[in-house]
Amino acid sequence: MSKKPEYKTRQQKQKFYKSSAWRGNKSRKGVRQLALERDNYECQECKRNGLVHVDSKKIEGERKSIELNVHHLKEIYTHPELALELDNTETLCLDCHNIIHDRTMDKLRKIKEERENKPKTKKKVWDDERWD
Numbered sequence: 027m028s029k030k031p032e033y034k035t036r037q038q039k040q041k042f043y044k045s046s047a048w049r050g051n052k053s054r055k056g057v058r059q060l061a062l063e064r065d066n067y068e069c070q071e072c073k074r075n076g077l078v079h080v081d082s083k084k085i086e087g088e089r090k091s092i093e094l095n096v097h098h099l100k101e102i103y104t105h106p107e108l109a110l111e112l113d114n115t116e117t118l119c120l121d122c123h124n125i126i127h128d129r130t131m132d133k134l135r136k137i138k139e140e141r142e143n144k145p146k147t148k149k150k151v152w153d154d155e156r157w158d
């Protein structure tokens with residue numbers, strides 16, 4: 027019985043994020059752990075922006091206080107088959123993770139808005155700015 031996994035509902039997602047395949051267990055590392063180790067416990071988005079913290083400057087223990095998430099580049103909602111692919115994961119700090127998801131949401135919202143109310147944005151912009 028091999029049913030294709032689905033992570034569409036909150037429950038299904040929760041189940042996945044709690045699974046030992048993702049979180050690991052005493053005898054085996056989960057994909058989450060492998061992703062963190064591969065990324066050296068550093069937020070990859072911060073790194074891309076040149077914001078990665080230099081370890082030598084770090085206060086002892088601070089590193090642990092940074093909350094890291096392992097993000098799926100392709101969401102498990104749309105790509106359940108990639109849920110446990112290490113290549114589909116990326117370590118992000120909580121801030122970047124939120125930003126990335128917001129950006130995706132924003133994009134979707136904008137597309138939706140544009141579809142729903144097309145004109146509206148064509149306001150009398152020039153009149154407002156005219157001084158003469």
Ligand SMILES: [Zn+2]
Nearest residue numbers: 069072119122
């Ligand atoms: Zn970050």
Ligand SMILES: [Zn+2]
Nearest residue numbers: 096097098123
């Ligand atoms: Zn994510």
